[in-house]
Amino acid sequence: MPPVFALPNDAAVPLHVLDQDSCADWLEQQPQHISHWAQANGFTGACGQALLIPNTDGKPALALAGYGTGAQRARRRYVLAAAAEKLPQGTYAIASGLSHDALNIECFGWLLCGYRFDRYREQSAFKANLIAPAGVDAAAIESLVAAESLTRDLINTPASDMGPDELQRAAETLAEAFDASITTIQDDALLAQNLPMIHAVGRASDLRPRLIDMNWGASGPKLTLVGKGVCFDTGGLNLKPGASMGLMKKDMGGAAAVLGLAKAIMAANLPLQLRVLIPAVENSVSGSAFRPGDILTSRKGLTVEINNTDAEGRLVLADALALADEDKPDLLISMATLTGAARVAVGPDLAPFFTDDEQVATALATNAEPSADPVWRLPFHTPYETKIEPGIADLDNAPAGGFAGSITAALFLRRFAGDSRYVHFDIYGWNPTPAAARPKGGAGQGTRALFAALPELLNL
Incomplete structure (x- = not known):
């Protein structure tokens, strides 16, 4: 079956997509346990970086995806997909960081991460499911x-x-x-x-x-x-x-x-x-x-x-x-x-x-x-x-x-x-x-x- 969006889920992990040039400023505005966790894991917003941040109970609180710089994005397609492939198993909902135009193509790329040609050999499934963000035409994507x-x-x-x-x-x-x-x-x-x-x-x-x-x-x-x-x-x-x-x-x-x-x-x-x-x-x-x-x-x-x-x-x-x-x-x-x-x-x-x-x-x-x-x-x-x-x-x-x-x-x-x-x-x-x-x-x-x-x- 072709990949599709996940059904809406209250337990979905909020995902923030961070441009590398504004990542440090964004982290400074977050609670200390979030900024310290990101710094300890070397998260800078570089293209393809992905980080799951737990809450004080050890459960997933939010996730971060690196979106790089404008110059870096110009050299790539499906920038968010590179981070999505590194996220742990779960369901994610994009909370911030992407324009409407970027949402459409990045959601398309995310779903394509789930493509597998498995006719002749079993392939490991893609683990990071995405809920369709508000404002995108999920059926068209x-x-x-x-x-x-x-x-x-x-x-x-x-x-x-x-x-x-x-x-x-x-x-x-x-x-x-x-x-x-x-x-x-x-x-x-x-x-x-x-x-x-x-x-x-x-x-x-x-x-x-x-x-x-x-x-x-x-x-x-x-x-x-x-x-x-x-x-x-x-x-x-x-x-x-x-x-x-x-x-x-x-x-x-x-x-x-x-x-x-x-x-x-x-x-x-x-x-x-x-x-x-x-x-x-x-x-x-x-x-x-x-x-x-x-x-x-x-x-x-x-x-x-x-x-x-x-x-x-x-x-x-x-x-x-x-x-x-x-x-x-x-x-x-x-x-x-x-x-x-x-x-x-x-x-x-x-x-x-x-x-x-x-x-x-x-x-x-x-x-x-x-x-x-x-x-x-x-x-x-x-x-x-x-x-x-x-x-x-x-x-x-x-x-x-x-x-x-x-x-x-x-x-x-x-x-x-x-x-x-x-x-x-x-x-x-x-x-x-x-x-x-x-x-x-x-x-x-x-x-x-x-x-x-x-x-x-x-x-x-």
Whole structure:
């Protein structure tokens, strides 16, 4: 179960969140047994410090959490979560120290401390429960935590238990929970219904390729989410080395992200028409694998020369984007763990996005920081279009040279998004280093910034 707030409890321990610059002044105003206890334990309000202070009977009287300085907080996310992870077992109620805006994101981080991926091994439970402070929308925070938990669970699950079949079942479970409709086009039916590149990428695997199509909502603006669902990527005939293949269970991180975002949208009952398209495949090696040098014809009719079978994500997304554009959505979003070039450019922590729409770019930038979901705009640099035009076909799936790899991949996808208002996210979907509320493993990126921006972008 996703983490939730604790029920109101008269026995809850009051928690005071102390900025390091004002901590000494705050302690001077407290009874001596409180200030002396804090001083004896070296509590200074530094980031991540936590201290439980007993009363004269030895029972918990209050707790302190260090909030550091403004400069220190700028270098971290979920500052309060770092202290929450050190508190002893109990139920806590925030009594002072946080602004309303900070309360929302710090409560979100606190709840995420309770996330555990325990499918294969029992994990120790998080011990510090939090009562929702007055003035926060507890249900909305819990909904976003549940959405992030779904994304993390899907990415963390290995390909042995998260292939195209299981990804489809996860989407069907989500659809059933919110009374959404869902259909699947599978295997040779992909050819019959003109989704040839999805078929070409997935045909070498015993786990049959498919397109998952989920729809929810009967009125309002149209929002279509397209998520890359490559459940495992060997690289195909351009086989990845072992070190590069090790994390390829996360190559369906785009699909996991859009399912998490869809869950948040449906739980909030946003007044829109939602469509989720997931091309779900495994890029495997067999006698039927597509080859370097092959030329594929896409749903849109554009031909694509294959110069690297390890650049398969853009192929399956291309057919899905072409299908999405035919419905003329008001906003079309693709999310994919697409290029290593994006990681070189911005590292694992930032979610780069591409759009030609200035309102989209501004709304995402405005909502990213309050959502603790950092994003960064990269350009659809049109002069690079020539790099994806090989001459023998309309498009090249893997331009030579290596420069601007994330941009050329995004330009490739833009060719298939048509006239739709379009934004593409090239995410990592993985937290390589454990941090407060962010364990090593699968991670949602860009989804909370998008969720917060949707009311503005779609006039909701």
